[in-house]
Amino acid sequence: MARLSETASHRLLGGAGHERLAELTAPCSGTPLCMGLAAAAELLIAAGALVAKGITEDGLVLALRLTARFAFPLFWLAYTAGALTTLFGPPFERLGRLRRALGLAFAASMTVHLALVATLCLIGAPPAPGVFLIFGTAAACMYMLALFSIPRLQQALGTPAWKILSFLAMNCVGLAFLDDFSNDLFARGVTHAFSYWPFLALTLAAPTLRFAAFLRRTKGA
Secondary structure (H helix, E strand, O other): OHHHHHHHHHHHHHHHHHHHHHHHHHHHOOHHHHHHHHHHHHHHHHHHHHHHHOOOHHHHHHHHHHHHHHHHHHHHHHHHHHHHHHHHOHHHHHHHHOHHHHHHHHHHHHHHHHHHHHHHHHOOOOOOHHHHHHHHHHHHHHHHHHHHOOHHHHHHHOHHHHHHHHHHHHHHHHHHHHHHHHOOOOOOOHHHHHHHHHHHHHHHHHHHHHHHHHHHHHHHO
């Protein structure tokens, strides 16, 4: 049946048309599934925290911490995928092709996180204004990247502008994570600080990897 369907599509579109369709759809394959799974996982994490602590300030703060920690690896992989491919070659090529899916999964997961922030405001315990400035800017950058990841919009924007937007927006999100993981690192004791060190180390490693990849490409040019 699959072979008959493939043959029919070849006849309908022609060989070149079928190849073009495959080229357009390949980068997007699995992306909605990744987004759905990321959002569903975040909802389960948030629900677990709220069941344990209640829909209170403590419960929401715990949910915010856990959902941010879950979302971070998605961002980190999307941020470093290209650099890892450049530096270490074939083992990371598939990861490089999944950058868009990982980035959109991160945006989907952070939507749940932002909904928790909104709930925190509704119960009368909003974060400090500085938090809105830093993380609000990062959230705007995240959604801008998601919007312009749509192929037609990205094409309309143009490759040079997309590269600049991607560089600035991704680094803005990275700086927001850096602020989160390094802020008052030892305020709650050494144990708390050590629980944050892996995230902080990965946050610092990400731009280092990208810079190393840039140097490799520059030397190879």
